[in-house]
Amino acid sequence: MKQSGPRDLAELYRLKRSASNSLWYSHQDPPSQGARQFLANNWIPWITHYFRVMFHERHPFKRYRTGNGIFRIPDSVTVGLAADWGTGTGSAYKVAKWLKYRDPAVTIHMGDVYFSGTSQEYQDWFLGDEDWPRGTQYTFAMNANHEMYSGGEGYFETALGALNQDASYFCLENRYWRILGLDSGYYSGILPRSKRSGFPGSACTTTSCSGSLPSFSRTAPINAPSSC
Numbered sequence: 001m002k003q004s005g006p007r008d009l010a011e012l013y014r015l016k017r018s019a020s021n022s023l024w025y026s027h028q029d030p031p032s033q034g035a036r037q038f039l040a041n042n043w044i045p046w047i048t049h050y051f052r053v054m055f056h057e058r059h060p061f062k063r064y065r066t067g068n069g070i071f072r073i074p075d076s077v078t079v080g081l082a083a084d085w086g087t088g089t090g091s092a093y094k095v096a097k098w099l100k101y102r103d104p105a106v107t108i109h110m111g112d113v114y115f116s117g118t119s120q121e122y123q124d125w126f127l128g129d130e131d132w133p134r135g136t137q138y139t140f141a142m143n144a145n146h147e148m149y150s151g152g153e154g155y156f157e158t159a160l161g162a163l164n165q166d167a168s169y170f171c172l173e174n175r176y177w178r179i180l181g182l183d184s185g186y187y188s189g190i191l192p193r194s195k196r197s198g199f200p201g202s203a204c205t206t207t208s209c210s211g212s213l214p215s216f217s218r219t220a221p222i223n224a225p226s227s228c
Contacts, residue, residue: 006088006089006090006092006093007087007088007089007125052151058148058151058152058186058187059151059152059153059155059156059157060156061168061183061186062156062160062166062167062168063166063167064166064167065166066166069166069167069169069170069171070170070171070172070173071138071170071171071172071173072172072173072174073105073106073137073138073172073173073174074105074137074174075174075175075176077105077106077174078102078103078104078105078106079104079105079106079107079108079135079172079179080099080102080104080106080107080108080133080135081107081108081110082095082099082108082109082110083109083110083111083112083144084110084111084112084114085109085112085132086109086112086113086114086117086121086122086125086126086132087114087125088114088124088125092125093130096130096131096132096133099133100133103136104133104135104136105135105136105137105138106135106137106138106139106140106172107132107133107134107135107138107139107140108139108140108141108142108181109126109132109140109141109142110142110144111141111142111143111144111145111146111147111185112144112145112146112147113125113126113146113147113154113155113159114146115146115149116146116147116149116150117144117146117147117148117149117150117152117154117155118150118153118154119153119154119157119158120154121154122154122155122158122159122162123158126141126159127158127159127162138172139163139165140163140165140170140181141155141159141160141163141165142168142181142183142185143155143156143168143183143185143186144185144188145185145188147185148185148186148187148188149188152186155168156168167183168181168183168186169181169182169183
C-alpha cells in the first residue's frame with residue numbers, strides 16, 4: 001500500500017546494490033510491534049518472495065509484435081532523460097517537475113524503480129498522473145537491475161503495458177541522430193544465471209547506421225554491438 005507523502009531519501013542513500021536488500025525494502029511494512037507481527041508482516045513475505053524470484057526463470061523477454069522498434073522523431077526535438085528516478089522521494093518529483101516544464105517530445109526513464117521494481121512500486125511511484133512525465137510524442141521506460149531483482153514482472157507486465165511499449169529496447173531516429181535504448185539489465189539478479197550471449201534484443205536491424213549513434217543502458221554493456 002502506498003504511504004502518504006514522498007519517501008524518505010535516507011532510505012535510498014542506505015541502500016546497497018543487493019537483490020536481497022532491495023526485495024526486503026519492497027516488502028517491509030512500517031515498524032511493527034512484537035515478534036509475531038514482525039514475522040507475519042515482514043520476514044515471511046520477504047523470504048517467500050525472495051526465493052520465488054531468485055530461483056525462478058526471469059520474465060520472458062518481450063520483442064516487438066509489429067514493426068522493428070524504430071521510431072521517427074522530429075529533426076528539432078527535446079528528449080528528457082533521467083535514471084534512478086522511481087524512488088518516490090521529494091527530490092524525484094522536483095526532477096519530474098523540471099522535465100515537464102521543458103515540454104519534451106520524448107521522455108526516457110533509464111531504469112530503476114525502487115526498491116525492486118514490483119508491480120505495486122510501479123503503480124505507486126511511476127505510473128500515476130503526477131509521477132513520471134509523459135512525452136508529447138513518445139514515453140519509454142528502460143529495464144535495469146532493480147527491475148530484475150523481482151524477476152521483471154513489474155516492468156514487463158505492468159510498466160510496458162501501461163505505456164503501450166512493446167519491448168525493452170528501441171531506436172529513435174531523425175535526419176541527424178539515431179538514439180539506441182538497449183536492455184543490458186535483463187540478466188541481473190536472478191539465479192541460476194543464464195548464459196550471456198549479447199543483448200537480448202536489437203532494434204536497429206533494417207536500416208543502415210549513419211550519423212551519430214548515442215546509446216543508453218543502465219548496467220554494464222554485454223558484448224555491445226559495434227554496428228547494427
